[in-house]
Amino acid sequence: MTAKRISFEFFPPKTSEGLEKLLGVQQQLLARKPAFFSCTYGAGGSTRDNTLNTVAQLREHHADTAPHLSCIGEGREELVKLINGYRDSGVTRIVALRGDLPSGMGYAQGELKYADDLVRLIREVSGDHFTLEVAAYPEMHPQARSFADDIAHFKRKIDAGANAGLTQYFYNADAYGFFMDALQKQGCDAPVYPGIMPILNVANLIRFSNTCGADIPRWLASKLNDLKDDEVAVRAFGTEIVTRLCERLLAMGAPGLHFYTMNQAAPTLKVLDNLGL
Template sequence: MPTPSISFEFFPPKSLEASFRLWDCVSTLAPLAPEWVSVTYGAGGTTRELTREAVATLGKQFDLRVAGHLTCVDASREETMEVARGFRAAGVTDIVALRGDAPKGSDRFEPHPEGFNNSLELIAALAADDFNVRVGCYPDTHPEAAGADADIAWLKRKIDAGASEAISQFFFDAETFLRFRDRCAAEGIDAPIVPGILPIENWKGVSKFAAACGTTIPDDLAAAFEVAVRDGREDLLAIAQAAELADTLVSEGVEHLHFYTLNKPELTRDVCAALGIAPRSALSRVA
């Protein structure tokens, strides 16, 4: 079975301690030779400057291809494109373009009076300015979508607007992603659809996150984690679950895996090891 290419998502630090945690995370995972890495954008654009700083630093210090996240939330078009120009000034031309979640205290997205109304407008503006744009997609239907068909139709509009690739929200059942991938292809979406994998570092926290974003939790997985948490084997189950999920995807023709690291590298590193993805230094020694 071929070894997949990989990418990682990090989030920008909000404190000195978090900065050390980010650098430790990147130092641990960079030797695995990811094709690219991304840095998230906080809810409501709250980490706008931190994201820009982290993107610039990761590219320079670790020689990584970095993508900055960018959203439509709480900023004018000019302010948003200024952030994009800041990415370019740092040598970054890859952007993950998202509508973004509602700012804290709001229960729904409302566009800025002078901002982008939705992700389609943001994607088109970035693509017209020669950025390589990636977007999100949802194997489990987005909570705000009218249904699965509407979700896929919206993704097609994102690709038609100029996006080159879609990265999925995390999911727990390989069949969920594979069915989604096949339906996208049937609707004429020919851009790569990359599965997003979240190694479960904290079952309680991930369960809440899954409920908020509409990700289905299989009953057998929930039962297994309840036992694993009780017995102190949560990490072992997390590695096994994510590795099995990834292995199934690769066996079904998936060529690239995107990992949500939560700035905690150990589980992601161990899952990659289970897939036969070794650090470059180890590969050179074997060669």
Template sequence: MSALNLRPSRQPCCPLKVSFEFFPPKTPEMETTLWSSIERLAPLDPQFVSVTYGAGGSTRERTHATVSRLVQETHLKPAAHLTCVAASRDEVIRSYWDVGVRHVVALRGDPVAGIGAAYEAHPHGYQRTCDLVAGIKAIGDFEVSVSAYPEKHPEAASLDADIDVLKEKVDCGADRAITQFFFDNDVYFRHLDRVRARGIDIPIVPGIVPVQNFKQTANFAAKTGASVPSWLAARFEGLDNDVETRKLVAAAVAAEQVIDLVDRGVCEFHFYTMNRADLVYAICHLLGLRDQRVKAAA
């Protein structure tokens, strides 16, 4: 996937589905940007939109407020992120149910002290993600998504051990897995083959990140165990101070990736939006998705 190719993809073998991830805003300005992005992407009729949960449960209230507003003010189906960190067994789960949220993205979460520190469960909480999944399912008829790592979780002893963890989450009731972002599609398909060979048959949805800022993305990739190919670094070389060109290159790179995935039979995508709509909207347009309001008026 090292050569730029923006030809239209062939007709997909199944209906395309997309979902979008946002994070809760910290300031009034970020709040404005978030809701502007939601309004821009909502007409594409996503399967759901997820709202992240900060390290150590640091954004619990803001996550809850954002998903509550999504329920109350939009037609979108919000999926609230929830971790095992800094929360008792059911207090947060029940609060989501009470406001009308029926989809949870269940994650173990990073330690309160940050990535690399030893993980400690809440005294009245869950030690493992699979236990959190089972707990969510026991409280209500939630749809539950979990994470998957095509290049393994940084703390996993091996890729096989990481797939063992995914299998446990599925056995506890997970309905879907969303992958950590990746840039080499072969990495995704190799992981998919290994997952299927283990009898895991839930959807493994590729997580796609349009590169808003290459240095930030590369730094985050290093922390999460995702590799950054040399050809990708070359695409962004010399563009640190050229925002407009960087956006064009980012759109081309992400579009190339998703078109290749469609050509290889993938029909569902989860976009890490970084609360910015333009690149994601453009990529979805290239995939053939259109504003549903325009279709309805036609």
């Protein structure tokens, strides 16, 4: 069987203590030989400096680290500076996103409005230097006008020069299968890696899901509601559910898995142990 690609996502810590802890988490996850780590970029570039610093620290351990880069709220000149800076520092992979504006700022009429615009800019500035990952939404982006429009937009990102997709997290494997079928019908055969979110805290999961449009199936929400006051039970049940989801996705032909670690090692490691990865 072809080896499956595994990758892990972090968010930039706000303190030096948080960064030190994150580097310890990285060391635990490095043992699983991930293809890369990624590091998120706050709305409107609000965590730009922390992202730059975190990426530099993660790369000191000889780990391929992909900074997230979003174009909303950023000028073209500043984006070119960031792209060149990453290239010059040896970064070879970027997660290229449209991104969000900080709360209350409305929609920016910037020079680059969509992720495919950013992909084209990166290719214009740096050629094929970077492997470019872009976002995919098996349950449809919450701002998309229709599922067909969302499929077309993903294909535009690939046609602009992106190499692969990383999905928003989901708990319905059929959503991924339908998404991949729809892409293939449009002649798009780029690899799309499912994003996997461990279940750690019920209130946080519901809040995240409401924000990003990820669906929590009714049966799963009901079970989690019954367990919500018992953190140990929530995590044990969550590990079982996420393991089953990953098993099915890999059986369906998913080329690998991208884990949203929430800057913790143990929940992801338990799933990987269950999967034998």
